Amino acid sequence: MSKNKSKVNKNALSRFHYSTDQVIDKPFNWEQLWRLLTYLKPYSKKLLPLSIVTVLITTAIRLIIPILIGVYTLDKAIRQKDGTLLFTLVGIIAGLYVINYIANVLRIRWMNELGQGVIYDLRKHLFSHVQWLSHRFFDQRSAGSILVRIMNDINSLQELFTNGVINLLMDIILLAGIIVILFTLSPELTLAVMVILPIMFFISTSLRKNIRRSWQDVRIKQAKLNSHLNESIQGIRVTQSFTQEQENMAFFDGVNTETFDSWKTATKKNAMFRPMVELTNAVGTAVLIWYGVHLIQGGSLELGEFVSFAFYLGMFWEPISRLGQVYNQLLIGMASSERIFEFLDEQPIVDEKHDAMNLDDIKGRIQFENVEFSYDANRKALKNIDLEMKAGQTVALVGHTGSGKTTIANLISRFYDPTKGEVKIDGINLRDVTVSSLRNQISIVLQDTFIFSGTIKDNIRFGRPDASDEEVRKAAEAIGANEFIEKLSGGYDTEVEERGNVLSVGERQLLSFARALLANPRIIILDEATASIDTETEVKIQNALKKLLAGRTAIIIAHRLSTIRESDNIFVLENGKIKESGNHDELMDQEGDYYELVKSQFKMLEAM
Numbered sequence: 203m204s205k206n207k208s209k210v211n212k213n214a215l216s217r218f219h220y221s222t223d224q225v226i227d228k229p230f231n232w233e234q235l236w237r238l239l240t241y242l243k244p245y246s247k248k249l250l251p252l253s254i255v256t257v258l259i260t261t262a263i264r265l266i267i268p269i270l271i272g273v274y275t276l277d278k279a280i281r282q283k284d285g286t287l288l289f290t291l292v293g294i295i296a297g298l299y300v301i302n303y304i305a306n307v308l309r310i311r312w313m314n315e316l317g318q319g320v321i322y323d324l325r326k327h328l329f330s331h332v333q334w335l336s337h338r339f340f341d342q343r344s345a346g347s348i349l350v351r352i353m354n355d356i357n358s359l360q361e362l363f364t365n366g367v368i369n370l371l372m373d374i375i376l377l378a379g380i381i382v383i384l385f386t387l388s389p390e391l392t393l394a395v396m397v398i399l400p401i402m403f404f405i406s407t408s409l410r411k412n413i414r415r416s417w418q419d420v421r422i423k424q425a426k427l428n429s430h431l432n433e434s435i436q437g438i439r440v441t442q443s444f445t446q447e448q449e450n451m452a453f454f455d456g457v458n459t460e461t462f463d464s465w466k467t468a469t470k471k472n473a474m475f476r477p478m479v480e481l482t483n484a485v486g487t488a489v490l491i492w493y494g495v496h497l498i499q500g501g502s503l504e505l506g507e508f509v510s511f512a513f514y515l516g517m518f519w520e521p522i523s524r525l526g527q528v529y530n531q532l533l534i535g536m537a538s539s540e541r542i543f544e545f546l547d548e549q550p551i552v553d554e555k556h557d558a559m560n561l562d563d564i565k566g567r568i569q570f571e572n573v574e575f576s577y578d579a580n581r582k583a584l585k586n587i588d589l590e591m592k593a594g595q596t597v598a599l600v601g602h603t604g605s606g607k608t609t610i611a612n613l614i615s616r617f618y619d620p621t622k623g624e625v626k627i628d629g630i631n632l633r634d635v636t637v638s639s640l641r642n643q644i645s646i647v648l649q650d651t652f653i654f655s656g657t658i659k660d661n662i663r664f665g666r667p668d669a670s671d672e673e674v675r676k677a678a679e680a681i682g683a684n685e686f687i688e689k690l691s692g693g694y695d696t697e698v699e700e701r702g703n704v705l706s707v708g709e710r711q712l713l714s715f716a717r718a719l720l721a722n723p724r725i726i727i728l729d730e731a732t733a734s735i736d737t738e739t740e741v742k743i744q745n746a747l748k749k750l751l752a753g754r755t756a757i758i759i760a761h762r763l764s765t766i767r768e769s770d771n772i773f774v775l776e777n778g779k780i781k782e783s784g785n786h787d788e789l790m791d792q793e794g795d796y797y798e799l800v801k802s803q804f805k806m807l808e809a810m
């Protein structure tokens with residue numbers, strides 16, 4: 203460990219705002235536990251009963267063996283010098299140990315299968331649910347915080363389902379069995395050794411709680427470290443370009459030190475646990491020997507009974523300790539499941555009507571009728587929008603940053619529903635159609651093309667996974683992307699990493715056009731790239747664009763004058779309102795907002 207950990211400037215951490223949503227110790231919630239246990243249902247026919255049966259077998263054997271050794275072997279067979287009984291007892295004990303061994307192997311295997319199965323189902327359920335949630339859900343959370351719930355929170359339930367639930371049954375039976383047997387063997391000795399109960403109680407409540415909290419703190423710090431690591435690696439290019447590596451290292455060191463310190467505290471407390479348990483056992487054993495011998499001498503206890511008693515007393519701590527552990531797991535599980543259920547209870551805000559119809563074979567006419575929209579209660583992103591985009595037209599949306607261009611595109615794809623008014627395609631209100639049939643008609647090409655891990659080929663057929671290799675190649679050829687693809691070492695089979703960092707901006711654009719063309723939508727929404735690219739690629743992209751847009755309704759959030767000029771219609775937006783509309787020449791003649799915008803924003807008037 204580095205020696206300068208303590209020297210790290212705590213202020214270095216101030217930039218890094220990690221919003222922890224991990225809560226230490228949630229009150230026990232039966233309803234939530236019940237909901238969690240419903241995930242055991244698919245296993246209620248086979249794995250669950252099988253696990254329970256093996257648990258019962260192993261528990262019963264563990265309870266029987268000390269009696270067989272003490273009371274029967276010592277007090278009966280040996281004292282009465284009964285060789286046959288001794289032989290039979292040894293055989294029975296050996297047989298029971300073999301059965302116990304087999305049952306234990308099966309118990310561990312089945313319980314693990316059960317636990318892993320539940321975790322698999324839960325993670326699948328959560329991921330598939332989150333996938334369908336609306337944009338608003340993702341607007342409000344970082345990818346990291348969603349990741350933490352799908353991975354960490356579900357992982358923390360793993361122990362509970364793998365061991366906790368079934369061990370609970372085993373420990374309750376074991377504890378009850380031990381207490382009953384101890385009292386049967388010698389009520390006086392049982393009462394005497396119970397002096398250790400208050401110490402046991404202290405260890406399994408206060409000390410455990412303290413230790414649990416320390417480990418929860420470690421987990422929170424680790425989540426913070428993960429989150430920082432994620433941000434650091436994602437933003438490494440920016441960090442390097444601003445030469446902020448030292449600062450970043452200081453952040454990292456700070457978070458790392460916090461994690462290390464919390465871990466040190468937790469292990470220190472943890473280290474107290476075992477010795478405390480051993481001390482309790484020592485006290486128990488001392489009482490047992492002192493009082494047990496006294497009882498034997500008085501003739502009220504047999505030696506064999508005493509030996510059995512000692513066995514059971516040795517076993518007594520185990521279920522208590524494990525019950526404490528299960529309780530811990532339950533509390534940790536409560537906090538995690540609350541966060542998991544919060545996501546599962548989240549409903550898509552774009553709701554489908556039960557009688558929603560499919561939008562098939564559309565022409566592509568888009569209308570906004572008196573549309574108003576707010577992302578949040580405070581501000582309106584769109585106000586009284588009335589517009590029409592004719593089928594097959596190319597429409598440019600222009601306006602200053604934040605004027606509402608992307609919002610219009612978001613409403614056409616129904617990522618959000620308007621707060622007021624209606625958005626229609628071919629005269630049909632989008633609220634009346636199924637979301638999937640609508641989105642099947644639309645392709646969206648964003649500025650920042652997302653390239654998924656996989657091959658170039660897979661990326662092109664992302665919207666139409668059933669497309670053949672030939673169709674993929676034709677789409678790429680039509681767009682003019684085949685030239686650069688064929689130059690890649692593996693051609694169409696080249697593996698591209700997530701986000702396609704190995705491809706240039708222009709190449710990524712061409713790839714996204716090919717992807718959109720292959721999907722063959724009636725409507726294209728395009729957020730034109732603002733990044734400047736070389737003239738040759740620019741020409742290629744403009745040609746590709748013509749191919750892509752031909753015969754479709756296209757809505758372009760336009761950043762290039764060349765695109766705007768070629769559009770059939772232009773809507774000029776300002777503060778969520780349409781200020782002007784018409785084609786380029788008409789709008790230039792008006793010498794209004796568009797004229798000013800072109801003059802100021804595009805600074806290319808002289809090129810016209």
Ligand SMILES: Nc1ncnc2c1ncn2[C@@H]1O[C@H](COP(=O)(O)OP(=O)(O)OP(=O)(O)O)[C@@H](O)[C@H]1O
Nearest residue numbers: 341577578583601602603604605606607608609610
């Ligand atoms: N997810 C969101 N949650 C809350 N407010 C948002 C969200 N997205 C956009 N806004 C706000 O809505 C307004 C319109 O944003 P919009 O993205 O439509 O603008 P834009 O014209 O596309 O801008 P740009 O050209 O910079 O992309 C802005 O004030 C923006 O801050």
